[in-house]
Amino acid sequence: MTSAHEQELQAIFGENRVLLEESDRLSYSFDASFGTYMPDAVVQPRSTEEVAKVMKLANREGIPVYPRGQSTSLSGGPLPVNGGIVLDCSQWNDKLEIRPEDMIAVVSPGILTARIDEEAEKWGLMYPPDPSSSHVSTIGGNLAENSGGPRGLKYGVTKDYCIGLEIVTPEGHVMRTGGRTIKNVTGYDLTKLIIGSEGTLCVITEATLKLVPRPKAYRTAMIIFDDLVTSGQAITKVLTSGILPSKLELMDQACILAVEEYKPLGLPVTAEAIVLIELDGHPKAIEEEIEKVAFICREAGAHSVNVAGSSEEAAKLWQARKLVSPAIVRKKPTKVSEDATVPRSKIPEMFQRLKEIRDRFHVDLVVFGHAGDGNLHPNIICDKRDLEEMDRVEQAVEEIFKAAIELGGTLSGEHGIGTMKAPFMEMEVGPIGIDMMKRMKNAWDPNQIMNPGKIFPEPGKKLVLRDE
Amino acid sequence: MTSAHEQELQAIFGENRVLLEESDRLSYSFDASFGTYMPDAVVQPRSTEEVAKVMKLANREGIPVYPRGQSTSLSGGPLPVNGGIVLDCSQWNDKLEIRPEDMIAVVSPGILTARIDEEAEKWGLMYPPDPSSSHVSTIGGNLAENSGGPRGLKYGVTKDYCIGLEIVTPEGHVMRTGGRTIKNVTGYDLTKLIIGSEGTLCVITEATLKLVPRPKAYRTAMIIFDDLVTSGQAITKVLTSGILPSKLELMDQACILAVEEYKPLGLPVTAEAIVLIELDGHPKAIEEEIEKVAFICREAGAHSVNVAGSSEEAAKLWQARKLVSPAIVRKKPTKVSEDATVPRSKIPEMFQRLKEIRDRFHVDLVVFGHAGDGNLHPNIICDKRDLEEMDRVEQAVEEIFKAAIELGGTLSGEHGIGTMKAPFMEMEVGPIGIDMMKRMKNAWDPNQIMNPGKIFPEPGKKLVLRDE
Incomplete structure (x- = not known):
């Protein structure tokens, strides 16, 4: 980025909402996963027009853009791995409308997820998705990552409750997907494609969410x-x-x-x-x-x-x-939290595999989680400064992924792929699967500026949990 | 198509499952909507390998391919509008496995939808989507069109129950999407993108469906x-x-x-x-x-x-x-069945608009449907041989679409776009929306062979219900 780019950002956002100082940028260099990467600038949009303008600039100049909520990601979703501009949407929280007659909520990306359910409750309604981070994470981040939670068993996940979006494309066009009705088969379902795409396809600027009657x-x-x-x-x-x-x-x-x-x-x-x-x-x-x-x-x-x-x-x-x-993080400072998920019937077998992995790699592995939908959370408690231990942890994590896939499950039930699991994508979806996903990405983002380095494996890249 | 192509088809399917006679092809020239179009050949696949082979041939030679179930489509989804090969999947019904412990069903595309729920019932489970055609339509067609039904209000639609697919890409590659777990955030959600894409992105060869406990x-x-x-x-x-x-x-x-x-x-x-x-x-x-x-x-x-x-x-x-x-088709022979859908709160206003449209165009308009989710079925009873009447019907239908969109609703809640509503797509999703959908289509199907003429508007094309 050049100083001309910085001035252009200041023209869009004003000086207060463009962070260029190293001390400010540092707070945006990490999330709740591993690794630190310095962005060149952080901007804090509060309108769709501002996002459209910054995307046009970034697309024209080939500057990477990383949408970000409250950075609670456990998979590296918002990390600015190639430098560029972080879009901090966490301050954009002006809209939280409940429309009880239509049983929907319309929200800005920076609204904290738990607040949606709190507002819905006033009308006897419920917003079911309940990631354990819901009091600190934003709905924008939840949509980008398709967050789950304990209620997933009965109620499904974030994707099941989003029926419409307003987005800005990588080229800076504003577009609406879906709508305000539960039934909608007008063309491709771009809404569900965007949810869980981890900010690699566009920026989410507004969402329409389905609500359900609150249980008594x-x-x-x-x-x-x-x-x-x-x-x-x-x-x-x-x-x-x-x-x-x-x-x-x-x-x-x-x-x-x-x-x-x-x-x-x-x-x-x-x-x-x-x-x-x-x-x-x-x-x-x-x-x-x-x-x-x-x-x-x-x-x-x-x-x-x-x-x-x-x-x-x-x-x-x-x-x-x-x-x-x-309790578990009191033992050692580093927690590697996985979310490998298996078909329900394979839960006993997955427990057996996890025991074997714990013994084989001598790692401090604890297991808890949403057993009802097969979404376990094997957590390894370790110390990332202990390189020998982290080497064993990395191997154990790889074995956990292999076990989940061998049992007909998936790498990630609710945390996303991000930087952390990208090296294992091909193991699950195969080379054709990656090719077909990449075609989508390339069709929408020809200049590869939207959240680069996420989801798609880079050749030869391995899981690294150690501080490098 | 040349006779060399026909021989190649016979080499893949054997002579019995390649229909070339005009009398046979005629049965595949129409569906439950409007218009007749003759295919050059009809093939009846019963395995994924056969589909992969026919797609490779078609892609190499630029021959259009139209996947087809039982042709109950009300929007023209399976019509072979540009000639080419119809893939009649209705005979491919060898797999209907219920896995009660995982609460899933795994099915071939030609299974009749109602049979899935019947089998699920034996295990105390339910497959909720219930389009009124479910006793005669196939799950493959339901998936392609994202079928709804009365239970959509409480239970959602076909998309909400499909968690994994096996597909063949337009270039003849076999690929799996999703899996057997409810939670899965490994890369883009291709499953939900394919459901409702009306056969324009790939051929569905197997589906994994979520089941729920049967109400007591x-x-x-x-x-x-x-x-x-x-x-x-x-x-x-x-x-x-x-x-x-x-x-x-x-x-x-x-x-x-x-x-x-x-x-x-x-x-x-x-x-x-x-x-x-x-x-x-x-x-x-x-x-x-x-x-x-x-x-x-x-x-x-x-x-x-x-x-x-x-x-x-x-x-x-x-x-x-x-x-x-x-009852309504006894009055006149032609039924134009629409599925314009509005937000619940706009139902009274939509009724008012429909009354005005009926009076303005002097059409025989009856309204019934799934009022709970805003998915009304305005039906116009008419005679397609009466050109003057059909002209008024076409205008009335266009006004119904406009009213639905003006009230914040959608062109189609559950019937799909097909050929019938393609001229109105831009009215709802705008030029950017169409461009972004087309990019997906082009990325997957560079030779434009998968079910051409559907969803995307052709310049200057208008709704025509008259026999031409």
């Missing part, structure tokens, strides 16, 4: 299993019983131990698995169903079942799951 | 309204009450009259609207909810509310809706 009641049960394989079998039995829980979360023994060390809750440290199940819906229906869940789990060999009698009791049970992340 | 009970209510606008207001009140019906169908006075003339059921011929609401779910929950629906409708000014006491009574109430299509 919730019930929670905590089920304790002596061994992990039995827990997997019980989960399958619950899910094929005609009951669809709103959440079905699991934590393994390593998580239980870590939580008990961090904050003693009286969890059974000899148990291999704790499963938490939440049902939502009509109070009479879930009253009956939670008893059925308890019965099925006992029959399947659970050590014990605890059905919460009140919402306070339920909150207490969920505390164990909520403490997993803070 | 159903309740139905028939609500009669003296005037249409009141019915629209009542629908909005029901939908914002926290209750999400599985179906919410409406028929206007013209439908009521037509049904009563066809088969007297004792429907109130002075009523302007009948609304049928079905709830599904836990018996205790919907018992309470159906009473609430009845209360809301009475409060909102319904003439009368009839809640079915048994499944037999419910079936009787639904008979009125089922008879609409056979």
Whole structure:
């Protein structure tokens, strides 16, 4: 970038919303994954017109552009790997309209995701996607990454709730996709293609989101299993019983131990698995169903079942799951959080594979996550300054990906590919798959300026978690 | 096509599955919409390898290829408008596997859609999409067109249930998209892009479909309204009450009259609207909810509310809706069936616009459809041999499209664009939208052989419903 480019940016945004100082740019050089990369400039758009102008400039001059929300990405989505301009959309939060009659919300990209559900609640409605970052991450980032969360089991993910977008193309054209109706088959579904494309196809400037009626009641049960394989079998039995829980979360023994060390809750440290199940819906229906869940789990060999009698009791049970992340990072400073996902029926086998990987590479591997939809979170706790350890971690992560794909699953259930998993893309989608995705990318972004270095593998590039 | 091409087809498919006789080809020259176009050859693939071979031949020689299911399309999706090869996939029905533990079905393209739900039922599961053609249309066609149906209101459409595909690209490469897990963010979502692309991007050779637990009970209510606008207001009140019906169908006075003339059921011929609401779910929950629906409708000014006491009574109430299509075509031989869709809150206004269009063009317009999701079916009953009448019908249809778009809706909720609505595409998606869709098309199908003449407008082309 030249000083002429900088002046052009200042003409678009004013001086206050163009950050050029090194100290300012530094805050935009990393996200919640690995690696640091300095951008040349950071701009803070607050209108579609501003985005169109900056894209026209960048496209004309071949300057890379990186859309960014609150940078909670675990896969490197917003990292400015080739320098250029970071589009910080986190300040662009002026629109959050609920239209209860149409059961939709219309939002600016910088709105925090949890706020959408909070506003919807005022109208008896719900925005279901609930990534664990939802109180700090923006809807723009959630859309770019197609974020999931515990409720994915029953309600699906971000993509299932976005029915329309306003975007700016890499060449600076403003365009609307989809609309305000649930049914829409007018041409290609560009909306769903853009969601999850990790900012490599365009900049999202507004979204129309579908809302659903808010459930009237919730019930929670905590089920304790002596061994992990039995827990997997019980989960399958619950899910094929005609009951669809709103959440079905699991934590393994390593998580239980870590939580008990961090904050003693009286969890059974000899148990291999704790499963938490939440049902939502009509109070009479879930009253009956939670008893059925308890019965099925006992029959399947659970050590014990605890059905919460009140919402306070339920909150207490969920505390164990909520403490997993803070508890595990106390042991060592670095957390490599994966989201390899397998078909539900392969969960017991995936647990077995993860055990073998832990033993083989001597890594500190804990497993928790959304067991109901096969979206596990194997987390490796390590220290990125310990190069020998990180070498083993890198190998273990590669083996986790291989196991997931061999079992008919996927590299990433909800974190995205970004820089972190790009080296493994071909393993899952094959050379034809990559070619057909790249054709889309090239057709929309001929100058390769939109968020380069993400999704698509660069020849010879390997996973590197060590500080280089 | 040359005789060398014909011989090459016979080498791939054997003589029995290559149809070259005019009498055979004639059956493939039309669908359930308008216009007839003769293909040069029809082939009946039963394996992915056969499709790959025919695509390689077609791509090499620049021969158009038209995938086809049971040709129930109302928008011209499978019409062989430029000659070439029809791929009749309706005989390819060897695979229909239900995997209850993963809650998925894996199917060949020629499987009839209703059969998937029938098989799923054996495992206590459901495949929700229910286009009214589901007993005669194939899943391949449903996927290509992203079919909807009454259950769309609560359950969404075909796209919401397909999580993975096997396809053959226009250049003859075999590729898998998505997978067997609900959560999958590995690269671009090609699955959702292909669904609804009307056979213009590739050939679908296998699909993996998500299933859900089957509801345990159903309740139905028939609500009669003296005037249409009141019915629209009542629908909005029901939908914002926290209750999400599985179906919410409406028929206007013209439908009521037509049904009563066809088969007297004792429907109130002075009523302007009948609304049928079905709830599904836990018996205790919907018992309470159906009473609430009845209360809301009475409060909102319904003439009368009839809640079915048994499944037999419910079936009787639904008979009125089922008879609409056979009843209306008795009046005149041609039915122009539209699916313009508006945001829910605009339903009363859309009814007003449709009344004005009926009066202005003196057309026989009846309205029924999926009012709960704004997906109305304005149907014009006419005689395509009456050129003067068809001229008015064409103008009326154009006005219906304009009204839907002006009210924030869409040209097509579930029938697709095909040949019929291509002239109106730009009105909805704009020139940038068409350009960005075309770039996708060109990137995948550089020789323009996949189902040409569909979706994209040809310059100067207008809607023509008359036999030319």
